[in-house]
Amino acid sequence: MIYLDDLLAATEGRRVGPSAPARFPAFCYNSRRLRPGELFVAVKTEGGDGHDYVADAVQGGAGGVLCQSPPTNPTVPCVVVPDTQLALFNWAAYALRKYDPQVVGVTGSTGKTDACQAIAAVLSTRHTVFRNPPGLS
Structure with a gap:
């Protein structure tokens, strides 16, 4: 928010x-x-x-x-x-x-967008999640 x-x-x-x-x-x-x-x-x-x-x-x-x-x-x-x-x-x-x-960082040269989306999906089942839009990770 x-x-x-x-x-x-x-x-x-x-x-x-x-x-x-x-x-x-x-x-x-x-x-x-x-x-x-x-x-x-x-x-x-x-x-x-x-x-x-x-x-x-x-x-x-x-x-x-x-x-x-x-x-x-x-x-x-x-x-x-x-x-x-x-x-x-x-x-x-x-x-x-x-x-x-709490902040989660994802680094690397391949797969960050998919990893960020998966992490956000899992965490959002129990927490409020704010994440970058897909493609901006």
Whole structure:
């Protein structure tokens, strides 16, 4: 769970738009894969700019947006930061310090995604699990 107050504290971001919802089930950086309520992260890369898809994400049910430039008249909470990728790193460090979760690391050159999915599936039968999306392990 991603809490708006934690995200603001961790990133020193500026909230624009409404203050509700105050929590989001997950981050999502792809507006086509977004599930309702998730926090859309508008990432700028050499290949594209997630800010071009903010309106699509909100229309698709995003609960909020983490961005470098806010949309005009936002209808969901937007956290504006200088660099969205750095903001994600800062949030992760903040959450690790604040919540002190058990962490499982998987290393190697082959099979990490499958191993991570299997480990998460087993652990989630008894614990709350937060994991990287497939392909980002």
